[in-house]
Amino acid sequence: MIEAKSKAFRITASLALSVLALLYLVPVALILMNSLKKKLYLTADQAFNLPDSDSFAGLDNYTGGIAKTDFWSAVGYSVTVTVLSVGVIVLCCGMTAWYIARVKSKFTSLLYYMFVFSMVVPFQMVMFTMASITNRLHLDNPIGIAVMYLGFGAGLSVFVFVGFIRTVPISLEEAAMMDGASAWQVYFRVIFPVIRPTAITVAILNTMWIWNDYLLPQLTIGGRYNTIPVAVQGILSGTYGDRDLGAMMAVLAVAVVPIIAFYLVLQRYIINGVVAGAVKG
């Protein structure tokens, strides 16, 4: 930290940054504003006009427009898929990371490097074969997809967990073991409370990824169980439903507002989690 001393500089810099911050919010504000306009007033040349008595639609786009798009069910599927997958990832990857960090063998170090390797591989490399396996094993539903998310999320999640568990003194486990606890008890009673902050990091990173993920759900459960990104792509690219611009704006608004609310409430955890994930990745 180098405190700025000149008062003129402090004021100018604060002002300039505030203007920039307002500009930063323009895209989202524009969508919110336009979601209140009637669809006939949503052409590109009128995008920046404030709603007036002619164009103001109230909440019609939310109440009427969205209903025609089946978007509300997408919200339900997104919540189901995200909550279930993140839960499974935090539970299973924490346990696996403990196993890898504590069992020293060629096999566990091979596993570790395979998880690290999987983080580098672009999704396009495996998308076709992965989608095919998902279909053949009948995992192409909002529950089964959690298995695929566990498989894909394991790379980063195990990596982040292992990094932290290696800093935990092994004497904790030794003491619990001497007391006759089973491995199951040692993990959930002794280790998990210690690695809770990392579990929160892992949960946040995976929530941000899965909630926003488009290609994996599109290729596996898309069409039958659309998540929010899949539904947004379908509605906004005009592949299904009539092109109701008002409904499109409302859909975008509904897709964005919960994320911003989530962010404002959990800001500190999110920013810390992202830094921790980035520094380790």
Added chain:
Amino acid sequence: MRVSKFISRWFAVFALPTLTAFSLAFIVPFVLGLVLSFCKFTTVLNAKFIGTANYGKIFTADSSFPHALGLTVLFALASVASVNGIAFVLALLLTRGLAGTNALRTVFFMPNLIGGIVLGYIWQQLLNGLLAPFDKTVQTSVGDGFWGMVVVFNWQMIGYMMIIYIAGIQNVSGDVLEAASIDGAGYFTTVFKILLPNLVPSITICTFLTLSQSFKMFDQNLSLTAGQPGGATKLLALDIYDTFYNMGPAMRGVGQAKAVVFFVFVGVVAFLQLRATRSKEVEG
């Protein structure tokens, strides 16, 4: 190593579930993907080995791959430079005890949480509104689409990188900075002579993240330009996707071969970056 032995008996409980999912979602699809890139196939069950013919088709004159590759490299260069430059300046300004620092940080980071598809459509509205007086949309020309994607990527990534730079700057020891100021070093001297050398790890992480994210960008490309006009703004990931799903099942082998080449590019970039990090760490 008693703990090691104690845990290792519990393999089935602790490691097997993750390992099974990892095999199904990654290991098997990866190996199968490699094999299929040498085959003609429409589903994974009717593959026929055809040698390297798929790879031969990637770099022919009528292939869209070379153009997508060139565009992706340009996109990555423009994005890495702009995102890191702006993020670094913001991080410098936001570590000087200015009024409203926390609120500003919150605002700049916010777009990073919005997914690529939604982000692309939000910006499509804004950019088309701005281009309307010129009778253009963001899908009219390669230039508009390209710079549109760079702007969207900047909006999404600047806050993220800014946070990492801020963490780096806050880690630089106060004693060193104080010593510099006692010696009469000005602000810019301090930034270039003291902060920058100490921020090499942060710079490496940010360069790597922006490089790999821009190289792999798909969602924002699909939603903002959809490759328009005429496929000219397709980046690599979208080009591969289209080869698989929009050019008929006969092209799937070529799509898989493109994906392998894509993987090799990304892998080489990651490897070089990792080596650079390692050597810098030894110096530091």
